[in-house]
Amino acid sequence: MAGHGTDEHPHGADRLCEAGDRVYSRAVRRGRLPRRDAEPVPCLLELALLHPDPDDMDWLVPTAPQEVMTRLLRGMYDEISASQRRVGSAVAAFEWYAGLGRPVPSSSPSAAEGPAIRVLDGLARIQAAMDEATQACTTEVLTVQPGGIRREAELSEGLHRAMALRGRGVRMRDLYTHVARHGQGLLTYLELMGDAVEARTLDEVIERLILFDRTVAFIPANAERSMALELRHPALVEYLGTVFERLWRLAIPLTAPLPDTGIEGISHREQSIAALLAEGHQDAVIAERLGISVRTCRAHIARLSETLGAASRTQLGVRIAQAGLDGPRRPAPVPLTLPDQGSRNVR
Known part of the structure; x- marks a missing residue:
């Protein structure tokens, strides 16, 4: 019976293959048939549509069609029952998740306007x-x-x-x-x-x-x-x-001019670039943060290097720090007068 396994007959009793249909129909009409006639359709034995004749094991007798129908209906009932149980579980889960999604009472008018x-x-x-x-x-x-x-x-x-x-x-x-x-x-x-x-x-x-x-x-x-x-x-x-x-x-x-950098030859944008260079950012990152192209950014860096007299990026970093461009400009400290020491100033 090699070569006639179940993988060649992927079906159930509710829909037989063409060969199985012919053999089972013949067995029902005749009452039994030789075992060798069922060898091409092992699915009939596996589905219990044929079984050995107790009086002669070389012959097979069919399961009555009425019994097969009862078996099919029982299987359908079991499937429907299982589906109903799954639906019930899904409904219960849905209600649980829906409960989690209910808005928490709040005095805020926006609490019920939509998801957070x-x-x-x-x-x-x-x-x-x-x-x-x-x-x-x-x-x-x-x-x-x-x-x-x-x-x-x-x-x-x-x-x-x-x-x-x-x-x-x-x-x-x-x-x-x-x-x-x-x-x-x-x-x-x-x-x-x-x-x-x-x-x-x-x-x-x-x-x-x-x-x-x-x-x-x-x-x-x-x-x-x-x-x-x-x-x-x-x-x-x-x-x-x-x-x-x-x-x-x-x-x-927007209607006011940008403040002077306080350093001759250094524009406000170049001051911003200098501060970001001091933080260690690459040209592309600086350009993105300031909303300019990389090409424009590098042109500003070149002018910055020329103004500060830097021959390399490393030297530019030193010059930026020396010029005080490595961070936001800080106002000069204001002397504080202590109430009980009128003439003494603390910086």
Whole structure:
């Protein structure tokens, strides 16, 4: 019987193979058949559709069709019962997980507005969520916009939201890098928005952040910005709002000029590059953090080296430290007068 194993007859009694159908039908009609006739279809013996004749082991007799049907129905009943038990277990598990997901009662009005953290996959979902937040916004929008000069196409992409917010009297505050000051697109955008938008700049800012009414925030979820996180957890939103306010206090209004570095021949941008070089950052990292190209960054480094008289990167690091460019400029200490020692100053 080699070569006629069950792997050649992958079926059950509910659907016989063509050869098995012929042999079993013949056995039912005749009452029995020689064992050799069943050798090509061992599935009939394995499924107990044929069994040896007790009176003559060389012959096989069929199991009555009625018994086979009863067996099939019993198997179906067992399968249905097992499925019902699985469904019951799944329902119980679902109810348990649903209980975990119920919002905790809170006095905060945002507690029932949606999940604390939601992943938005794809630009379409991100735009839809942003539009929804824009429509619900009534007070203020805070944004951090990293990178360099903003392209006009990039600015016009969110212009409809900004115009809708301005129409409802919503105030907007935007943080950019100093490099963005040189983009005509940003200046045109701010002129169009009027006093509805206030902008400030820093040497470098954090990754993109958009915060509506201090109740919902959006931040990137990957480097390509094709995914975003929608945050509604009060603690997270409050934390991001605090970060924004601290950056805002350090930033310089876009309408004000950048402060003088105090070192002749060193621009404000070169001072920022010098500080990052002193921290050990590579050119590409510095360029990304300041929102400029690597080529522009290296051109500034070359001018910095020339101004400070450095012939190598190592020497440049020394010159940066000697010039006091290795960190933020610190104001001169102010003398403190002790109340009980009127004429004595402590530094």
